[in-house]
Amino acid sequence: MTISYKWLHEYLPVAVEPERLSRILTSIGLEVESMEAYEEVKGGLKGLVIGEVLTCEKHPDADKLSLTTVNVGSAEPLQIVCGAPNVAVGQKVVVATVGTTIYPLTGEPMTMKKAKIRGVESQGMICAEDEIGLGASHAGIMILIEDARVGSLASDYFQLYTDWIIEIGLTPNHMDAMSHMGVARDVIAYLNFHDKKQYTLKTPFSNGFKVDNKSLPITVKVENKDACQRYAGVSISNITVKESPTWLKQRLKAIGVRPINNIVDITNYILHETGQPLHAFDADAITGKEVIVKNLPEGTPFLTLDEKERKLSVEDLMICNAEEPMCIAGVFGGTKSGVKESTKNIFLESAWFNPITTRKTSFRHNLRTDAATRFEKGVDISNAVNVLKRAALLIKELGGGEIASDVVDVYPTPKQKTQIALKFHYLKKISGKNYHPDTVKKIFESLNFELIKESIDEIWVAAPFSKPDMELPADLAEEVMRIDGLDNVEIPTSITISPSTEADQTSFAYKEKISNILAGQGFNEIFTNSIANSAWYSEEVLSTTVKMLNNLSAELNVMRPSMLETGLQCVSFNLNRRNNNLRLFEFGKTYTTSDVGKYFETDHLAIYTTGSTEASWKQKASATDVYFLKSVVNSILQYAGLTAETEIAEAEKGFSGLINYKVKKQVIAKIGIVDAAQLKQFDIKQPVYFADINWNILTQLAAKAKLEYKEIPRFPAVERDLAIVIEKGISYAEVEKTINNAKVARLKAVSLFDVFESEKIGADKKSMALNFIFQDDEKTLVDKETEKMMDTLIQALEKQLSAEIRK
Numbered sequence: 001m002t003i004s005y006k007w008l009h010e011y012l013p014v015a016v017e018p019e020r021l022s023r024i025l026t027s028i029g030l031e032v033e034s035m036e037a038y039e040e041v042k043g044g045l046k047g048l049v050i051g052e053v054l055t056c057e058k059h060p061d062a063d064k065l066s067l068t069t070v071n072v073g074s075a076e077p078l079q080i081v082c083g084a085p086n087v088a089v090g091q092k093v094v095v096a097t098v099g100t101t102i103y104p105l106t107g108e109p110m111t112m113k114k115a116k117i118r119g120v121e122s123q124g125m126i127c128a129e130d131e132i133g134l135g136a137s138h139a140g141i142m143i144l145i146e147d148a149r150v151g152s153l154a155s156d157y158f159q160l161y162t163d164w165i166i167e168i169g170l171t172p173n174h175m176d177a178m179s180h181m182g183v184a185r186d187v188i189a190y191l192n193f194h195d196k197k198q199y200t201l202k203t204p205f206s207n208g209f210k211v212d213n214k215s216l217p218i219t220v221k222v223e224n225k226d227a228c229q230r231y232a233g234v235s236i237s238n239i240t241v242k243e244s245p246t247w248l249k250q251r252l253k254a255i256g257v258r259p260i261n262n263i264v265d266i267t268n269y270i271l272h273e274t275g276q277p278l279h280a281f282d283a284d285a286i287t288g289k290e291v292i293v294k295n296l297p298e299g300t301p302f303l304t305l306d307e308k309e310r311k312l313s314v315e316d317l318m319i320c321n322a323e324e325p326m327c328i329a330g331v332f333g334g335t336k337s338g339v340k341e342s343t344k345n346i347f348l349e350s351a352w353f354n355p356i357t358t359r360k361t362s363f364r365h366n367l368r369t370d371a372a373t374r375f376e377k378g379v380d381i382s383n384a385v386n387v388l389k390r391a392a393l394l395i396k397e398l399g400g401g402e403i404a405s406d407v408v409d410v411y412p413t414p415k416q417k418t419q420i421a422l423k424f425h426y427l428k429k430i431s432g433k434n435y436h437p438d439t440v441k442k443i444f445e446s447l448n449f450e451l452i453k454e455s456i457d458e459i460w461v462a463a464p465f466s467k468p469d470m471e472l473p474a475d476l477a478e479e480v481m482r483i484d485g486l487d488n489v490e491i492p493t494s495i496t497i498s499p500s501t502e503a504d505q506t507s508f509a510y511k512e513k514i515s516n517i518l519a520g521q522g523f524n525e526i527f528t529n530s531i532a533n534s535a536w537y538s539e540e541v542l543s544t545t546v547k548m549l550n551n552l553s554a555e556l557n558v559m560r561p562s563m564l565e566t567g568l569q570c571v572s573f574n575l576n577r578r579n580n581n582l583r584l585f586e587f588g589k590t591y592t593t594s595d596v597g598k599y600f601e602t603d604h605l606a607i608y609t610t611g612s613t614e615a616s617w618k619q620k621a622s623a624t625d626v627y628f629l630k631s632v633v634n635s636i637l638q639y640a641g642l643t644a645e646t647e648i649a650e651a652e653k654g655f656s657g658l659i660n661y662k663v664k665k666q667v668i669a670k671i672g673i674v675d676a677a678q679l680k681q682f683d684i685k686q687p688v689y690f691a692d693i694n695w696n697i698l699t700q701l702a703a704k705a706k707l708e709y710k711e712i713p714r715f716p717a718v719e720r721d722l723a724i725v726i727e728k729g730i731s732y733a734e735v736e737k738t739i740n741n742a743k744v745a746r747l748k749a750v751s752l753f754d755v756f757e758s759e760k761i762g763a764d765k766k767s768m769a770l771n772f773i774f775q776d777d778e779k780t781l782v783d784k785e786t787e788k789m790m791d792t793l794i795q796a797l798e799k800q801l802s803a804e805i806r807k
Contacts, residue, residue, distance in 0.1 A: 001030075002255040003183055004038075005164035007272075011184035013199045014191070018164045024190050025168060027485040030177050033167045038254050040161040041133040043109070047100030048132060048154035049073065050144065053091045061118040070095055070126065073151020081122040086140035092148040093141055094127045105130045134158070161250040173469040175377035179275030182466065189446035189483045193439070204273065209389040209403070213237075216283060216404035218347050222412075223294035227317040228329065230352040230411045231293055232384045234392055235283055237345045239263065239401035248398070262398045263339045263346060266391055268370075275466075276350060276379055276387040277371035279319075279327060283345035285337040288322025291347070296325060304367075305333045316361045317353065330358040330375040332367045345404070348395070350388035352381040359550070366554045378468040385409055417450065417462035422476040424457055430477040432490045443483045444476075507603075507699045511587060514605070514636055521632060522614070523583040523607070528566035530589060531556040536565040536681065546591045546599055559591035563606035564690055565682075568674065571608055572682040580686070581611030583624075587695065603695035607632060610688040626657060629671050629689045633661065637669070640698055641705035644668060646733040655690070659733075663701055669693040710777075717748065717775040718786050723806035724797055728757070728766050735768060735801065742796040744789050746781070749773040767806060 005018055016024070022032045051072040059065035059081060066087050069077040072095050080095070087093075096102050101111045102125075115122050129135035129142050132154075148157060168177070176182045181201065188199045216235035222228050241261050243249075249259040252268060259265050267278040281291075298314040302325050310328075312318065317329040326337035330353035339346060352375075359376035362368060385407060392403055428434055437459065441451065444461050452460035463470035470476070481489060515525060533555045534542060546559040560566055567586060574582055585607045592600045609624045609632075637644050644661040649670065652658060658672035671691040679688060726735070732752050739750050754769035761767055772793070774786055797803040 001168040001170045001178055001183075003166040003168060003180060004251065004254045005166060007163075007251055007254070008180050008184055008187075010204070011181050011202045012187060013202055014197075016187065016191075021187070022166065024187055025166070025183070027487050028186050028190055028482045029171070029486055030174065030183065030186065031169045033169045035164055035166045038161075038163040038165045040250060040253070041103070041158075043101060043103040043133070044160060044162070045132060045153070045155040045158065047097065048102070048127070049095050049097065050148050050150055050152050050154060050157055051078075051093050051095035051126070052150045053087060053089055053093060053126075056087055056089050059118060059120065061120070065118065067120060068126070070124075071150055072097060078123040079121060080124050080126055081117040081120055082126045082141065084126065084128065084141040086143070087126060091141075092144040092146060092150070094132065094144070094154050095124055096127055096132070097124045100124075102127065102131055103133050105133050105136060161254065163254050165254060172377065175275070175374065175379070175468070176464075176466040178374055178377065179271075180273055182275055185447065186483075189443060190485070192446045193443055193483050194485075205386055205390050206393070209393055211404075211406055212402035213404055214406065216289075216345055216347075218283065218286060218289050218291060218405060218408070220291045220408045220410050221293070222410050223292065224317055225412060227295075227354045227357045228293045228351060229354070229413065229415070230381050230384050230409070231291075232350045232388050232407060232409045232411075233291065233347055234388060234403060234407045235345065235347050235405035236392060236395055236401045237283075237404035239344060239346060239395065239399040241339060241341050241343050241399065245398060261339065261341070263343070263395060266394050266398065267348075270387060270391045270394070271370060271374070274380075274383065274387050274390070275374055276383055277330065277374055278387070278391055279333060279349040279371075280339050281319075281326060281333075281337045281347045281349065282339055282343045283347045284343075285326070286321045286347060287324070290322045291326075291349075292320045292322070293329065293351075294318060294320060296320070300325070302328070303335045304328070304365075305335055305338055307335060310365050313361070313364055315357065316364070317357055319349070328361060328365070328367070329353050331362050331365070331372045332369055346395075348388060348392060350384045350391070352379060352384060356550075363551060363554060380464070380466040381415055382465040415465065417465065418470055419452055419460060419462050420470060420473060420476055421458050421460045422473050424459075426473055427477050427480060430474060431481050431484075432492060433484075435480060435484075440480055443480050446483070447479060449479075506703045507695070510640060510699055510702060511695075514639060515585075515587075517635060517639060518585050518607070518632070521583070521635075523585045526567070526570050526584050526586045528570055528586060528588065529556065530560055530566075530591070532558055532560040532566055534558045537561065544592045544594065546593045561590055561592055563588055563590060563604050563692055564674070564678070567606055567608050567690070568678065568682045568684065568688065571610060571688055572684050575610075575684060575686070581614065581624075582608065584608040605636075605693040605695050605698070607691040607693070608688060610684075610686055623687075624689060626659070626671060626673060626689055629691050630659070633669055633671055633691050633693065636693065637661065637663075637698075640702035641707045642668070642698070642701055645737065648731060648733070663697075666697055666701075667694070668697045668701070713775055713777055715776060715778070715780045717773050718781050720772045720774070720786060720790055721753075721769060722772065722790070722794070723767055723769045724801075724803040725761050725765050725767050725806055726797075726801050726803045728764050730801055732768065735770070735797070738796055738800050739793055742793055744774075744792055746774050746776050746785075746789065747772060747793075748775045761806075 022035050026032050049072045051070040053068050054071055054077055055069045057067050059067050064083060066082045068080050068082050070080050071077045096112045098112050098114055101109050103109050112124055126141045128138050130138045170177055177186060185201055188201055191197055192199055216237050218235055220231055220233055222231050241263055244259050244262045244265040248265055248269060252259050252265060257268050263280050267280055271277050295314055296312050296318050300312040301309050302312050303309050318325040319327040319329050327333045355376045355378050358372055362372040440459060448464040450462040452462055534557050541561055545561045548557050551557040571582060587605055590602050590604060609629055612621045612623050642663050644663045647660050649658040649660040655672040656675045658670055660667050661669040674688040674690050751771050752768060753771055756767040774781055774789055794805060
């Protein structure tokens with residue numbers, strides 16, 4: 001939510017310094033994310049002065065340049081070479097002197113220096129409006145009125161608008177603060193409580209509304225009374241659509257809203273002032289002089305203001321005339337009924353639309369408008385007519401015209417205020433503080449709560465319609481604590497808790513230990529969103545994916561079926577910030593479905609590596625690869641007490657070089673390199689290696705695994721190396737399996753330390769260098785025993801793999 005400091009003070013009874021205001025807002029739960037100085041023109045015209053052209057002659061060496069002298073109020077006039085065709089003696093102009101930095105409408109800032117232009121020295125520049133950010137014209141220099149004072153500052157002459165712009169991070173329950181008046185009301189409540197005052201809101205509403213004539217009556221019919229519980233409107237005739245006055249444009253531009261014309265600007269102004277969205281229809285486009293609020297058949301085409309044709313859902317609430325739709329209710333208008341320069345008569349709408357209906361429609365059509373974001377959180381239904389009258393009077397003031405009808409107000413079932421009781425002992429329990437009943441009463445009155453009754457131990461209030469989230473005593477307690485200041489919540493010296501117990505702590509214990517193992521290997525843990533973008537997945541994958549019915553945004557619309565994509569999003573984010581060497585892991589869930597109501601949730605441990613390993617005294621930096629990732633997965637399985645078989649698997653979407661790990665014929669993990677197409681989708685330009693461990697299977701098998709602890713062997717190990725020549729197509733996994741099947745009891749470990757290929761050993765052959773470690777727990781091995789075990793292994797390799805032993 002963007003708030004203008006100056007605009008906010010239109011409703012505050014007393015000025016509050018920007019720094020204090022920032023602290024107040026954060027204290028009452030409207031957290032200030034940023035507060036920045038705003039200048040209507042970048043640079044604020046600093047250093048620019050008003051000058052008068054004293055002489056103007058043709059440049060001696062250029063037909064299109066003029067040689068001028070300009071009085072800027074200094075001891076001597078400045079000699080300036082000017083290329084504008086309209087420069088002349090006697091003009092009052094804007095001058096950028098040497099050392100002044102100007103900020104053009106387009107392009108980079110430029111600092112004035114003494115320069116020679118075609119051999120003649122120039123001591124500054126006479127400015128056009130686009131050169132200093134005041135407009136888009138570059139037809140010639142700016143010519144000011146004769147009364148402009150020579151030597152005065154340009155910033156004083158143009159009286160530029162300056163402000164402080166405050167960004168507030170609103171939580172979803174604070175729709176009442178989605179306007180300047182709403183924020184002002186909270187600030188006043190804070191000041192009343194802390195400064196012991198009786199301030200009230202300076203309201204812009206007046207009693208000046210009256211109907212001028214009834215020449216343009218328009219009837220309103222609401223067919224869907226659940227989606228539209230109140231609809232008010234009024235006609236205004238003989239208006240003039242034109243540019244808005246300066247003050248209105250300045251207000252809107254300061255908060256990032258682009259001015260369009262006086263009518264549209266007023267509706268935007270009122271929206272940010274009160275939080276109530278409005279919509280202006282061209283009354284002459286309302287066929288039959290009838291507005292009908294209803295739903296249309298599925299697939300009905302509708303051309304919106306952005307000139308895109310949209311297919312309507314039967315759930316979309318529409319504002320229609322007697323023949324066709326005019327507007328998507330609470331979301332976006334249509335091209336035919338919008339206000340244009342030629343518009344003379346308008347029908348102004350102020351309504352209450354169902355938050356859920358509005359939100360679904362907004363996301364369905366990817367139209368996230370300011371109006372929709374307010375309707376979906378709930379607007380003040382009681383204020384619809386007051387705001388309508390306020391806007392109508394402002395339109396008369398800035399656009400002329402006459403109120404040409406009575407106010408139509410379709411409100412068949414008026415809402416009742418929610419009544420809530422707050423017991424003072426409950427307030428103390430929640431807040432940890434004793435509040436005097438009079439203090440609580442004063443806070444609620446400042447926030448527009450209606451006092452119903454009070455007693456010694458409780459108070460009954462009716463919540464204002466501007467706070468539709470008020471339902472429980474806890475909500476009232478929060479309001480009291482907010483106005484007191486959330487930073488004033490007392491922290492007790494001791495906290496009493498009831499510890500929880502879990503029936504099965506296996507998963508948690510392994511998660512903690514394996515996290516420590518990975519952290520010790522240089523990995524960082526990440527947490528990514530379980531809700532993903534359907535555009536990342538193929539139609540085949542989406543057929544079993546859980547889709548969101550009420551998604552948070554157009555991009556986040558499915559529950560992730562895979563850990564890979566959300567992890568790659570994190571990898572891409574880091575790579576774009578030059579964090580190129582990454583080791584990441586994440587514990588997360590994936591989701592699939594086989595039918596409506598049949599959903600499956602799977603726990604995973606995902607590991608991502610890319611870039612290079614860090615150099616140290618022990619080793620040089622080297623590019624990470626699938627072998628490094630394999631060693632990480634092996635260490636995890638080893639800790640869990642599991643021995644897995646590996647096999648080369650068929651490529652899957654997103655992977656190449658895929659290796660599966662199997663324990664008891666179940667695939668417990670898979671590792672591979674992410675393929676180029678997948679990397680391109682996330683704008684990643686370096687290899688990424690990925691491991692996916694099925695955490696459900698791992699913890700189930702680990703719980704059954706028998707872990708044995710033995711003392712460190714007292715007798716030394718014996719190592720032997722062996723080089724074998726085998727077919728190129730034989731993988732190391734097959735070699736390892738053959739060695740394990742030989743069942744050499746005192747073989748403790750085997751590893752591959754070199755692979756060599758050469759024409760000398762054969763085009764279809766390769767050499768593998770293996771290291772064996774033998775150890776006996778009872779005695780020291782002698783050479784004869786070691787050689788016998790090596791012979792057994794060699795025979796197995798020769799027999800099963802046709803291996804040749806390299807000498």
